[in-house]
Amino acid sequence: MEEQEHSLGGRVFQKIREDILSGKYEENDELRENTLGKEMGVSRTPVREALRQLELEGLVRIIPNKGAYVTGISHKDIWDIYRLRSVLEGICARWAVEHITEEQLNELEETILLSEFQMKKGSGFHTEQVTALDGRFHAVLYEASGSRILSHVLTDFHNYVRVARKSSILSEERARRSIREHKQILRAIWDRDAETAEQLANEHIMHVMQNLKRQGYEEE
Amino acid sequence: MEEQEHSLGGRVFQKIREDILSGKYEENDELRENTLGKEMGVSRTPVREALRQLELEGLVRIIPNKGAYVTGISHKDIWDIYRLRSVLEGICARWAVEHITEEQLNELEETILLSEFQMKKGSGFHTEQVTALDGRFHAVLYEASGSRILSHVLTDFHNYVRVARKSSILSEERARRSIREHKQILRAIWDRDAETAEQLANEHIMHVMQNLKRQGYEEE
DNA sequence: ACCCGAATGATTGTATACAATTATACAGGG
DNA sequence: CCCTGTATAATTGTATACAATCATTCGGGT
Numbered sequence: 001m002e003e004q005e006h007s008l009g010g011r012v013f014q015k016i017r018e019d020i021l022s023g024k025y026e027e028n029d030e031l032r033e034n035t036l037g038k039e040m041g042v043s044r045t046p047v048r049e050a051l052r053q054l055e056l057e058g059l060v061r062i063i064p065n066k067g068a069y070v071t072g073i074s075h076k077d078i079w080d081i082y083r084l085r086s087v088l089e090g091i092c093a094r095w096a097v098e099h100i101t102e103e104q105l106n107e108l109e110e111t112i113l114l115s116e117f118q119m120k121k122g123s124g125f126h127t128e129q130v131t132a133l134d135g136r137f138h139a140v141l142y143e144a145s146g147s148r149i150l151s152h153v154l155t156d157f158h159n160y161v162r163v164a165r166k167s168s169i170l171s172e173e174r175a176r177r178s179i180r181e182h183k184q185i186l187r188a189i190w191d192r193d194a195e196t197a198e199q200l201a202n203e204h205i206m207h208v209m210q211n212l213k214r215q216g217y218e219e220e
Numbered sequence: 221m222e223e224q225e226h227s228l229g230g231r232v233f234q235k236i237r238e239d240i241l242s243g244k245y246e247e248n249d250e251l252r253e254n255t256l257g258k259e260m261g262v263s264r265t266p267v268r269e270a271l272r273q274l275e276l277e278g279l280v281r282i283i284p285n286k287g288a289y290v291t292g293i294s295h296k297d298i299w300d301i302y303r304l305r306s307v308l309e310g311i312c313a314r315w316a317v318e319h320i321t322e323e324q325l326n327e328l329e330e331t332i333l334l335s336e337f338q339m340k341k342g343s344g345f346h347t348e349q350v351t352a353l354d355g356r357f358h359a360v361l362y363e364a365s366g367s368r369i370l371s372h373v374l375t376d377f378h379n380y381v382r383v384a385r386k387s388s389i390l391s392e393e394r395a396r397r398s399i400r401e402h403k404q405i406l407r408a409i410w411d412r413d414a415e416t417a418e419q420l421a422n423e424h425i426m427h428v429m430q431n432l433k434r435q436g437y438e439e440e
Numbered sequence: 441a442c443c444c445g446a447a448t449g450a451t452t453g454t455a456t457a458c459a460a461t462t463a464t465a466c467a468g469g470g
Numbered sequence: 471c472c473c474t475g476t477a478t479a480a481t482t483g484t485a486t487a488c489a490a491t492c493a494t495t496c497g498g499g500t
Binding site: 227228229262263264265266284285286287 | 452453454455456460461462463
């Protein structure tokens with residue numbers, strides 16, 4: 001989607017978001033414009049823009065004339081996102097059946113093939129690559145829904161849970177199953193079987209949730 | 221939620237958003253920082269912040285070193301939002317059954333009573349008031365879901381379709397039905413009947429969609 | 441000792457200045 | 471006539487300066 005942000009403001013935005021999501025800051029930590037600016041060697045202006053954007057994303061709470069404070073995301077937030085994603089990814093797959101292009105179908109297949117290739121390397125496979133491919137698969141699917149709105153929401157969710165996602169594919173067992181499920185989803189879309197596509201995509205996320213549950217992201 | 225923005229940046233943000241949503245600008249119109257600033261009597265700084273935020277909301281597309289362009293929202297976007305809302309409002313009502321507080325229940329009842337009071341005035345009822353109360357009802361329900369995430373998404377959606385919503389309650393017939401449906405939803409939540417609450421909230425939005433369809437917001 | 445208040449310092453909000461990039465206009469050559 | 475290269479203007483990107491608001495500290499009074 002929006003790839004490399006070569007503007008300073010964009011980089012600052014991504015940097016702070018990354019730091020919040022990765023847990024560098026505590027809840028309610030105060031983010032001072034001057035401090036952040038000096039840390040990254042830029043002036044306050046790009047920092048301010050970034051903080052205002054982060055507020056809109058819900059990662060920062062700004063109190064006028066006072067300061068910006070880290071909101072962070074709780075385990076419940078992540079759990080909620082997955083509960084919603086399981087429904088929305090189902091809808092996404094359903095809509096994709098009617099809107100997906102040849103090119104997108106091929107791209108989905110390609111990510112699957114590349115993923116399998118990575119996994120063939122045995123237990124020493126590169127987590128980075130596999131998670132990136134997983135992200136790519138879903139991103140293409142979002143686009144294929146033909147809905148700017150749905151794609152936007154799901155992309156946001158995807159960014160939010162990036163941290164959790166990383167730890168979710170850690171197990172080789174889960175990674176293999178995930179790819180198998182991607183294949184099934186692609187197959188259903190290819191066959192223009194909306195019902196099955198929705199159900200499979202739905203279950204796909206549910207399986208990830210079961211995995212998360214084992215890692216402490218429990219329900220409430 | 222976020223009430224009065226007394227900061228300049230906040231006001232500029234809301235003003236531009238309002239102008240985009242109300243159709244003051246055409247698709248792909250270029251938004252020049254200097255021009256906008258002079259129009260509202262402020263400098264470029266608050267305008268820039270506003271534009272960056274609007275980009276995140278998807279209402280503006282920014283091309284680095286080039287400019288900001290209006291994205292606007294199509295009829296399909298609005299339609300998609302309602303399709304998603306019908307599902308998400310259902311989920312919201314379901315979750316609210318478990319999380320709603322006494323206070324929130326009372327507030328929901330109050331908005332209904334006030335709405336009925338407005339409608340009693342006969343055909344000369346105030347559209348402004350009724351739409352505001354409708355918005356209030358849903359806002360409280362979003363909060364009551366107990367999910368920051370879900371509330372955030374639904375609030376965003378709600379803002380997006382503000383224009384369409386206005387025209388959707390125009391008919392007195394629809395307004396009365398809407399209030400009746402709100403009453404039923406509240407009743408189901410009060411009775412802690414998650415199944416019914418979800419279904420009613422779902423259908424509530426569907427009915428609004430049927431109304432929109434008649435007004436040209438057709439499916440694709 | 442405790443409380444209140446003015447003065448000081450720190451931080452945000454906004455405006456302006458300057459640098460970098462992009463669009464436009466124009467002149468010259470093919 | 472059109473195409474191209476360069477100079478000029480316009481616009482965005484960033485930094486800095488100044489104003490407004492909030493926090494803190496210190497001194498006087500009770």
